[in-house]
Amino acid sequence: xxxxxxxxxxxxxxxxxxxxxACSLMMKALFRRDGFLRxxxxxxxxxxxxxxxxxxxxxxSLLEIPDLVRAGSVCASWRAAYTSLCTTAxxxxxxxxxLLYTSESIGDRAMGLYSLAEKKAYTLTxxxxxxxxxxxxxxxxxxxxxxxxxxxxxxxxPISGDQIALPSVTTIGQxxxxxxxxxxxxxxxxxRYAADWISETPPEILDLNALRDYLxxxxxxxxxxxxxxxxxxxxxxxxxxxxxxxxxxxxWTWLPPHxxxxxxxxxxxxxxxxxxLGEIHMYDLGAPAVARxxxxxxxxxxxxxxxxxxxxxxxxxxxxxxxxxxxxxDAILELSKVPKxxxxxxxxxxxxxxxxxxxxxxxxxxxxxxxxxxxSLCLCAKEYPQLLPNHAYLTDDxxxxxxxxxxxxxxxGEFDLENNRIKEIVSPQLWxxxxxxxxxxxxxxxxSRLASHS
Amino acid sequence: xxxxxxxxxxEETRKVAEADRDTVTLKSSDGKLFEVSKEAAARLSTVxxxxxxxxxxxxxxxxLKQIGSEALENVVxxxxxxxxxxxxxxxxxxxxxxxxxxxxxxxxxxxxxxxxLSHDALFDLVEAANFLGMERLxxxxxxKISEMMKGKSPDQIREVxxxxxxxxxxxxxxxxxxxxxxxxxx
Numbered sequence: 001x002x003x004x005x006x007x008x009x010x011x012x013x014x015x016x017x018x019x020x021x022a023c024s025l026m027m028k029a030l031f032r033r034d035g036f037l038r039x040x041x042x043x044x045x046x047x048x049x050x051x052x053x054x055x056x057x058x059x060x061s062l063l064e065i066p067d068l069v070r071a072g073s074v075c076a077s078w079r080a081a082y083t084s085l086c087t088t089a090x091x092x093x094x095x096x097x098x099l100l101y102t103s104e105s106i107g108d109r110a111m112g113l114y115s116l117a118e119k120k121a122y123t124l125t126x127x128x129x130x131x132x133x134x135x136x137x138x139x140x141x142x143x144x145x146x147x148x149x150x151x152x153x154x155x156x157x158p159i160s161g162d163q164i165a166l167p168s169v170t171t172i173g174q175x176x177x178x179x180x181x182x183x184x185x186x187x188x189x190x191x192r193y194a195a196d197w198i199s200e201t202p203p204e205i206l207d208l209n210a211l212r213d214y215l216x217x218x219x220x221x222x223x224x225x226x227x228x229x230x231x232x233x234x235x236x237x238x239x240x241x242x243x244x245x246x247x248x249x250x251x252w253t254w255l256p257p258h259x260x261x262x263x264x265x266x267x268x269x270x271x272x273x274x275x276x277l278g279e280i281h282m283y284d285l286g287a288p289a290v291a292r293x294x295x296x297x298x299x300x301x302x303x304x305x306x307x308x309x310x311x312x313x314x315x316x317x318x319x320x321x322x323x324x325x326x327x328x329x330d331a332i333l334e335l336s337k338v339p340k341x342x343x344x345x346x347x348x349x350x351x352x353x354x355x356x357x358x359x360x361x362x363x364x365x366x367x368x369x370x371x372x373x374x375x376s377l378c379l380c381a382k383e384y385p386q387l388l389p390n391h392a393y394l395t396d397d398x399x400x401x402x403x404x405x406x407x408x409x410x411x412x413g414e415f416d417l418e419n420n421r422i423k424e425i426v427s428p429q430l431w432x433x434x435x436x437x438x439x440x441x442x443x444x445x446x447x448s449r450l451a452s453h454s
Numbered sequence: 455x456x457x458x459x460x461x462x463x464x465e466e467t468r469k470v471a472e473a474d475r476d477t478v479t480l481k482s483s484d485g486k487l488f489e490v491s492k493e494a495a496a497r498l499s500t501v502x503x504x505x506x507x508x509x510x511x512x513x514x515x516x517x518l519k520q521i522g523s524e525a526l527e528n529v530v531x532x533x534x535x536x537x538x539x540x541x542x543x544x545x546x547x548x549x550x551x552x553x554x555x556x557x558x559x560x561x562x563x564x565x566x567x568x569x570x571l572s573h574d575a576l577f578d579l580v581e582a583a584n585f586l587g588m589e590r591l592x593x594x595x596x597x598k599i600s601e602m603m604k605g606k607s608p609d610q611i612r613e614v615x616x617x618x619x620x621x622x623x624x625x626x627x628x629x630x631x632x633x634x635x636x637x638x639x640x
Contacts, residue, residue, distance in 0.1 A: 051577060055584055055596065062600040069636035071603045073629045074611050075620050113635075118605065124635050382559060 056081035061093050064117045065159060065442040086160070086444045093443070096384050097370050097377065097393070099412070100136075100144065100158060100440040101431030108132040111158050112430055113442070116393070117386040121430055124158050131156075135212055135403075136435040138219035139374035142443020145219035145232065146435075147212035151188065155225055155232070158440070162447045164225055166232060169211065171251030172243055174236075178205065190214055192238040195257030199238065213403040220375050222266040222285070226447045231285050233271055235261045237399075242273060244285055255283065255290065263308045263376055274309040274319060278358075280350065296350060296357055306398065310376040312367060317350040318378060319358060320371060322394075324411065339409040340401065344420055345369070345392045364390045364417055372412075373397040374439040390417045393425070396436050406434035478506065480530065481515035482523040488530040494537035500587030520585050525578040532567060532591055560594045568598040573615070607637065 051059075060068055060081060072082025085093075096117040106112055106123050108130035113122045129148045138145035143157045145166075153166040170177045170188070178187040188211045192199035206214060215236050222231035225247060233244040234252065239259035243252040260275040269286030278299030283290050296319075308320040323344045348358040368387045370377040372395030381389035396402055396410040410433050413422040431437045477489045496503040505511055518526060560568070568576060576595060583591040603611050612619055621629065630637065 051580060052584070055580060055592075058592070059596045059600045059603075062597055063603060066636040067600075067604050067606075069633045070606065070608050071611055073608050073633055073637075074615075075617050078617075079629070122635050385559060 050077070053077070053081045053084060057085045057088075060085050064115060065095055065098075065444060066115060066118065066120070066122060068444065086446050088445075094383065095142075095442050096386055097374075097379075097439045097441050099395070099425060099431070099437050100139065101437035102132050102435060103430060103432045113158070113440070114426060114430060116425070117384075119426070121426075125161075126156060126158050127161055127163050132432075132435070134435060135216070136438050137216045137373060138221075139438040139440050140221035141224040141375075142441050142445070143221060143225055144438060144440065145221075147216055149209040150185070151208055151211040151215065153216075153219070153234075155221075157226070157443060157445075159442050159444050160226070160446045162226065164447075167245050167249055167251045169215070172215070172234075172236065173254055174238070175211065175215065176203075194239045194241055194259050216403075217399055218263070218373055218397065220264040220266065222269060222271075224443060224445060226443075226445045228447075231266070231269060231271075233264050233266075233273075233285075235264065235273075240276070242283075244271075246285075253290075255292075258292065262306060265309045265311060265376065267311070272309055272317070274307050276307060278307060278319065280309060280317075280319070295352075299358060308371050308376045310369065310371075310378045312378045313380040313383075319348045319350055320369065320376070320392075321346040321348070322371065322392075324398075340398075340411050342392075342394055342411055342413075342415055342422055345415055345417055347417070364392075366390075369393065370439045371395075371397075372439055373402070373436055377439070377441070388414060388416070391415060392417065393439060394422070395438055402434075402436045409433060410436060412437060475513075478502070478511050479513065479515045480526060481512075481517050482521055482526040483519050484523050486523040486526070487515045488526055490530045490533045491537045494533040498533055498536060498588050498590060500589070502586060518586075521582045522578060524575055525582040528571070528575065528579050529582050529586065529588070529591070532588075535563060535567060536590075558593075560597055564594045565598075568595055571598075 056078060060071060063071060068082065068085075072079055072085075096115070098116060099112075099114040101112045101114070102110070103112055109125055109128065109132075111124050111126055111131055113124055114120075115122065131146070134146040134148050134154075136144050136146055137153075142159060143155045146154050146156055148154065151169050153169065155164040155166060157163070169175055174191050174193060176189040176191070177185050178189055180186045185208070187208065188206050189203045190206050190211060191203040192201070204214075217235040217237060217240055219232060219234045222233075223229065225232075228247050230247045231244055233242060235242060240261045241259050242255040242261055242264075244255060245252050258275070258281060260277060261273045262276050263274050265272045269284060271283040271285050272280055272295065273283070274280050278296065279294065280296035282293045282295050304326060305321045305323050308322065310318050310320060312318050321344075322342055323346075324340050324342050326340050347361045347364060349361055351357065351359045364378075366381050366389045368379050368381050368384065368389060369392035370379070371392060374395070379387065381387050387393075392415040393413075394415055395412050398411075401408055401411075410431070412431075413424055415422045476492050478492050478495055480488045480490060482488070492506060496506050505516065510516075521529070568579075571579065576598060580592065580595045580599065582588075583595055602614055606614065609619075611617070619626075
């Protein structure tokens with residue numbers, strides 16, 4: 001017999017009752033809880049309805065973040081339920097992704113949060129360094145990964161305002177610090193190499209804020225870092241290699257020799273990484289010696305496609321290919337000026353029992369994709385009634401665009417897989433083109449003291 | 455459902471007789487009796503399932519001292535309606551994939567069922583569902599209450615639920631500063 005270990009108060013009690021032969025007696029004793037007595041007290045004071053805190057938490061967990069914050073401020077007992085929800089490590093929240101962006105009009109230290117559920121924009125003040133001076137290279141579990149003007153990386157939760165410094169960029173093998181006579185860090189030396197080659201061009205000397213555009217592509221988290229227990233993996237140049245760090249690490253660990261990675265997905269400490277050639281590799285980052293396993297071999301594809309890996313709500317692994325109209329323009333100057341648009345999204349189911357290992361599917365059915373510089377997400381529209389089924393919500397993640405053509409209009413919109421048409425999410429455009437906007441699943445959870453200590 | 459095998463013969467006989475009945479009788483705190491389908495009760499309530507399996511159902515009405523007659527009537531009504539409705543794929547899947555199953559939107563009839571309730575009746579039903587381990591009913595009632603909070607300012611929420619703002623001025627200012635971003639201008 002299985003019992004769902006949800007929010008139910010008595011899940012332990014029910015088991016005890018089952019095990020008990022004199023269970024009705026026991027039930028009477030076990031259920032004489034404070035809650036039922038207090039109800040009548042509050043009714044006398046005519047303070048409105050009262051519910052036990054864990055039920056309030058269950059109700060709150062169904063709210064989108066702005067509603068949750070408002071409800072959590074209604075009265076002291078509701079605030080207690082809200083605070084408890086925000087400090088419980090594994091409380092289940094079901095938040096519709098929002099678009100997170102910056103803009104000149106809201107200032108250097110604020111981020112805009114556009115709620116797809118409410119179709120409403122909010123402004124969040126976030127801690128320094130000023131967010132407009134950083135680049136955003138990832139978004140997982142309600143946290144963004146940013147690179148500041150010294151090209152150092154941080155994790156930032158824009159809702160809670162919590163921030164965690166990641167290991168120094170100088171612990172990445174291709175980067176060496178350069179100090180001036182006073183011993184102050186002034187530049188970086190960047191050497192282009194991978195496990196099996198080294199560039200013929202000599203190492204490049206870069207300003208502190210320039211390195212980030214040469215080095216970083218995307219970053220991903222294995223879990224919500226508010227607990228302190230997480231792994232962050234980085235796809236970096238040259239050649240889109242992997243490095244990772246565990247919560248509390250002081251340096252990045254390189255994962256040679258493979259290159260050309262485009263997207264990553266974690267299942268616990270198992271990392272699934274897909275390459276531009278469509279390969280899928282699995283690394284067990286929980287093991288002391290990290291070994292690589294090839295899940296899927298090369299699949300021939302066009303270089304114009306970007307590739308993503310995502311787990312469907314049913315548990316299936318999907319490989320997504322995204323194409324745009326870029327190849328229609330050729331001059332690089334032209335590229336930087338003409339807006340680019342996604343023209344097709346292809347979905348393949350990874351099925352290792354089939355002959356080709358990949359089975360193309362025409363439709364996402366009830367499902368919804370979120371792709372861009374965020375951890376790729378696949379949600380079921382039935383659980384998120386504000387989202388459109390068989391649509392992909394896109395933000396820009398092309399390396400050249402995001403890191404080099406910073407003023408170029410971002411390829412952001414809701415893409416209908418039925419007719420290959422892309423629509424604007426909101427008009428007029430709320431965001432600046434750089435740092436590039438990302439999808440964020442808002443997460444109000446605050447860091448435990450243990451985690452903030454590290 | 456596993457039945458305790460270490461019991462006396464008389465009790466076994468009683469259990470067999472009980473198992474033959476396809477309803478169980480529940481008694482509210484104010485002494486009213488309600489009949490409910492045994493199959494639906496066992497399927498929808500972990501506590502009733504445990505009691506049925508454990509043989510502690512009283513033919514003359516199982517005492518549920520924490521639940522008033524109005525809430526119990528709604529519980530029984532929900533069980534009977536649930537027994538009659540064709541379970542959708544969503545409900546079936548949520549009942550197998552325990553831990554990972556996120557909340558599934560209420561069915562049309564479940565919506566109607568909770569929509570007709572007064573605030574007091576709704577809150578009583580939440581507590582009854584919680585007490586009886588009726589996960590789906592708890593989900594549906596909690597969902598209804600969460601719907602009543604959506605898109606509202608804190609003042610509007612207080613009005614809907616008749617809640618007194620019990621903060622001091624200082625506390626209120628602190629909350630405003632911390633959470634100002636999400637407040638509607640009220």
